[in-house]
Amino acid sequence: MKPALSIIICTHNPRIEYFDRVLKALKAQTLPMEKWELVLIDNASVQPVCQKVDLNWHLNARHLREERLGLTPSRLRGIQAAQADIIIFVDDDNVLDADYLAIALQIGNQWPILGAWGGQAVAEFEEQPPDWTKPFWGKLAIREFNQDKWSNLIHQDETTPYGAGLCVRRIVAEKYAELIRKDPKRSKLGRKGKSLSACEDIDLAYTACDNGLGTGIFSALKLTHLIPSNRLQEEYLLRLIEGLTYSVTILESFRGKTPPNYSGKSRLLNYFRSWFLHPRERRFKYAHFRGLNLAVQEIKNIV
Numbered sequence: 001m002k003p004a005l006s007i008i009i010c011t012h013n014p015r016i017e018y019f020d021r022v023l024k025a026l027k028a029q030t031l032p033m034e035k036w037e038l039v040l041i042d043n044a045s046v047q048p049v050c051q052k053v054d055l056n057w058h059l060n061a062r063h064l065r066e067e068r069l070g071l072t073p074s075r076l077r078g079i080q081a082a083q084a085d086i087i088i089f090v091d092d093d094n095v096l097d098a099d100y101l102a103i104a105l106q107i108g109n110q111w112p113i114l115g116a117w118g119g120q121a122v123a124e125f126e127e128q129p130p131d132w133t134k135p136f137w138g139k140l141a142i143r144e145f146n147q148d149k150w151s152n153l154i155h156q157d158e159t160t161p162y163g164a165g166l167c168v169r170r171i172v173a174e175k176y177a178e179l180i181r182k183d184p185k186r187s188k189l190g191r192k193g194k195s196l197s198a199c200e201d202i203d204l205a206y207t208a209c210d211n212g213l214g215t216g217i218f219s220a221l222k223l224t225h226l227i228p229s230n231r232l233q234e235e236y237l238l239r240l241i242e243g244l245t246y247s248v249t250i251l252e253s254f255r256g257k258t259p260p261n262y263s264g265k266s267r268l269l270n271y272f273r274s275w276f277l278h279p280r281e282r283r284f285k286y287a288h289f290r291g292l293n294l295a296v297q298e299i300k301n302i303v
Helices: 016-027 071-081 100-110 131-140 170-182 184-188 200-210 234-254 264-274 279-302
Strands: 005-011 036-043 061-066 086-091 094-096 114-125 149-151 166-169 214-227
Touching (some): 016 086, 016 094, 036 071, 061 071, 071 170, 071 200, 100 166, 170 184, 184 234, 200 234, 234 279
Parallel strands (some): 005 036, 005 086, 114 214
Antiparallel strands (some): 086 166, 149 214
């Protein structure tokens, strides 16, 4: 019998103590296991994940290997392998609440107008983060809210689900895979090794709107996002801001938005203004501009 849900985990050199908690949370789901399958995509890990992670506890689980480095190729491999009409992407640091799969399926059945949906991601920090990092927590896919929202328009950040726990209909996922086959430049989005590019999940969610469906976020869907201490260090956050700015600008160009065109005068003015900022603020401002400039130059080369 075809499963109702396909759970896809894409991982590259996972932190095993985190991954164990991810799998333990899946084992504890209230939705009976016969209603969902588990597909683990090992994305070119140095030591094959199948040698370290046992999936025998689930009768409909399997390991697959994707040698092309990058989250996007891994997601595509998972989409190709999925059997269910609803696909849920779970990261290797996402601990789902026990009713996550049951609620995700309920939303899918009750909201046929939605093609992609998600929920809350509550942070669990390995170490207490410094106060100055709080403005950047949202960039770490932390999301808490108490009101459900949905829309059928792209560029609606408040209704667009993140990749952590992202639920999509199979038809949307297949349309996204087709989109990348026709436009391989889109595969630049998403994590790849140490690169902190992103937004492949947003592109996937927007594909629902391309096909007459909507996106939504629901407060009843909850997971815990495990965040190691290194992700709260300034060096990492600077790279993250640069990567996100680059990715957002590239994605918006794919989606019909013209990137900003800063003149030499504007660049000079921004440079002088930055000297009135706190040194840390200035470093983050420069990281933003590096990501933006890199994206603008790449877009010009594409055109």
